[in-house]
Amino acid sequence: MKIGILTIGNELMNGRIADTNSSFIAREMNLQGWQVETMMSVGDDFETIKTRLHYLLTFTDAVICTGGLGPTADDITTAAVAKAFDLPLYTDEKVLACLKELFIRFNLRWTDNNAKQAVFPQGAEVIPNPVGTAAGFVLPVQEKLVFVIPGVPSETYRMLPEGVIPVLRRYFPQPVRHSIKQTIKSFGLGEGTVDQRLADVNFDALGVSVGFYPVFPENHLVLIARSDSLEQAEKNMQKAVDEVTARLSDSIFGYSEKTLEEIIAEALTEKRLTIAVAESCTGGLIANRLTDVPGSSVYFERGLVTYSNEAKIQLLGVPPEIIKQHGAVSEETARLMAEGVRRIAKTALGLSSTGIAGPTGGSKEKPVGTVYVALTDGAQTICRHYAYRWDRKRNKLVSSEAALFLLKNYLQGKV
Numbered sequence: 437m438k439i440g441i442l443t444i445g446n447e448l449m450n451g452r453i454a455d456t457n458s459s460f461i462a463r464e465m466n467l468q469g470w471q472v473e474t475m476m477s478v479g480d481d482f483e484t485i486k487t488r489l490h491y492l493l494t495f496t497d498a499v500i501c502t503g504g505l506g507p508t509a510d511d512i513t514t515a516a517v518a519k520a521f522d523l524p525l526y527t528d529e530k531v532l533a534c535l536k537e538l539f540i541r542f543n544l545r546w547t548d549n550n551a552k553q554a555v556f557p558q559g560a561e562v563i564p565n566p567v568g569t570a571a572g573f574v575l576p577v578q579e580k581l582v583f584v585i586p587g588v589p590s591e592t593y594r595m596l597p598e599g600v601i602p603v604l605r606r607y608f609p610q611p612v613r614h615s616i617k618q619t620i621k622s623f624g625l626g627e628g629t630v631d632q633r634l635a636d637v638n639f640d641a642l643g644v645s646v647g648f649y650p651v652f653p654e655n656h657l658v659l660i661a662r663s664d665s666l667e668q669a670e671k672n673m674q675k676a677v678d679e680v681t682a683r684l685s686d687s688i689f690g691y692s693e694k695t696l697e698e699i700i701a702e703a704l705t706e707k708r709l710t711i712a713v714a715e716s717c718t719g720g721l722i723a724n725r726l727t728d729v730p731g732s733s734v735y736f737e738r739g740l741v742t743y744s745n746e747a748k749i750q751l752l753g754v755p756p757e758i759i760k761q762h763g764a765v766s767e768e769t770a771r772l773m774a775e776g777v778r779r780i781a782k783t784a785l786g787l788s789s790t791g792i793a794g795p796t797g798g799s800k801e802k803p804v805g806t807v808y809v810a811l812t813d814g815a816q817t818i819c820r821h822y823a824y825r826w827d828r829k830r831n832k833l834v835s836s837e838a839a840l841f842l843l844k845n846y847l848q849g850k851v
Contacts, residue, residue, distance in 0.1 A: 437608050439465050440492035441475040442485075444503035444513050445587055449479040457502045457592045464596055467615050469662060470604075480510045486520035493580055498604060500596075503587030505570035507549040513584055514573075518557035521577055525555050531562060531571050538569060563599035567591050574603050581607055614666040616673045620657040620680055622687040623696070623841050630655050633683040642679075643672040653834040654696075655687075689844055696840050697725045703847035704735035711843075712781035713739040714752055714773040716764065717791035717807060721836040737781045742773065752776030763802065765790050770808035771817045778812055785846075786812045789839050791822075793831045805831055809839040811846055818842065818851055 441461050447453040458475045465472050473496050478484045492499045504513030518525050532554035539546045553570045556562065563572035563585060572585035572595055581604070585595045622630065627650050639646045643663060649656040659676050663669035681688065690699050704711065713723045713736075723739025726732055740751055745764050748754040754772045762768040770790050778786025791807030798804035805824035810817055822838055824831050845851045 437470045437498070437604070437610070438473045438496045439470050440473055440496040440499040442488055442492060442499055442501045443475075443477045443587065444480065444485060444501060445477075446479045446510065448477045448503070456589055457587060460589070460593060461500055461502075461596060463658075464601070467617055467660060468601060468604075469613055469615060480504055480512050482512060482516045482519060485513065485516040489517065489520050489582065493577065493582075496580070497608060498581040498583065500583045500585070500600060502585055502592050505553065505572065505584065505586045507547070507552050511552070514552075514555055514557065517575065517582060517584060521557070521575070523557040523559060523575075526558055527551065528554050528556055528562060531556075535569060561603070563595060563603070565591055565595060566598065567594050572599060574600070576607075613662050613664055614669045616661045616666075616669045618659045618661075618673055618677055618691065619693055620659070620677070620684070620688060621690040621696070622655050622657070622684055623653060623689055623837055624687040625655065625684065627655055630657070630684065630687075634680065637676075637679045637683070639676060642676045643668075644676040646676075652830060653837045689841060695728075696837065696844060697729055700726070700840060700844050700847065701729040701732060701735065703844070705731070707847065709785055709847075710735050710737050710781075710783040711785040711787060712737045712777045712783045714748075714777035714786070714788045715739065715741050716743055716748070716773070716789060717793045718789045718832050718836045718839070719743065721832055722787065722789060722839050725836060725840065737783045738777075740777055748773060751780075753779070765792055765802055765806055765808065767808050767810075767819045767821060770810040771812070771819050774810040774812045775817060778814065784813060785843075787839055787843055789835055791831070791835055793828045793835075795828060807831070807835045807838065809835065809842055811839075811842050813846075818846065 441458050443455050443457050448455050455477055462472045474492060476488055478488050489499060504511045532551060535554055556573050557575055560573035560575045563574060565571050568586055568588060568591040570586045575582045583600050585592055627648060644659050644661045647658040649658060661669045661673040689696055715722055720739060720741045726736050742748045742751050745759050749756055752773050753776045754769055758768050758772060770788050773788035774786040788810045792798050792802060792804050794804035807822045807824060808819060810819040820842055824834055
């Protein structure tokens, strides 16, 4: 089955909002074994929506549209779809009653323009919205389907698997094939190096497709195994995962959708370890990432941004002579920062970062991108030196990743 994707909204065309819906829908269609032919974005314009819809339907079996279902004047998608196929609009009284009940339940002020979200083209089947106010719909058109769902990503992410895919399967029944998806996340190797290391793996022979998705500073591999037999799909996937692991094991940190900080959170919680962080070049980013995980108060005690030399001396107890002799950006300072924050916080672990984020401040001996991260448990202090080449923002992000990767490896007994 061939799918077209049409995202609608002026905010997409003027660059105010990035289109994340298309990539999500394409991934989900691919996982189902369906082919996405084209992805397009258009503004809130009747004629443009009409022409693009008719164009997409010439070579696809279904078009999935997102956006423009709200109550405001620029939300014209429903009316535009109806006009494109010369269909009258009608108000679904059941949807309208549910909408009003929702406003009452959440103590929201009702205005008459909200009734617009209960209006649909004649012949459309309503697709409920479990996380928002605007319902979607599917419209059969000449043995093809036009789906329209809200453009808010959190709503798209719920309504596509729960509302759109079941309807697609109902209208276009096909032999059941089992699909298994496996995400493998790595850090420390460039995309080209990852590709080179995997060059000798014949994924096609294993019955597995592979996608490379750089998500700076990480590289994600998405493997999809399909087979008429679930057992065979699982066997194929395991073989593919084993091949990838054998070649990338030193850089892999996860085999799921979990973030690096979520993996760390589970390990710290399981081991009942606490941690404190002292940061310089990362400016609190490590602490921010560690505390992004719900329940982080169980293991995270404190984070200090000791940006200046004085802060490192006064708050962490780094001797002035160490900074004078070796510099604030040095292995010696990084080690003492980690040991100092662990000592004052009385935690099991201390983690630190110091470096030159740029674009200024570098030297011949210590160029921009020079970074040291250190981790201590009281018995040993581990330090790593990195040389990055990015802009300031990415240097900070990759440095925080390096610190967390070191922490993850320690928790898993790999250092």
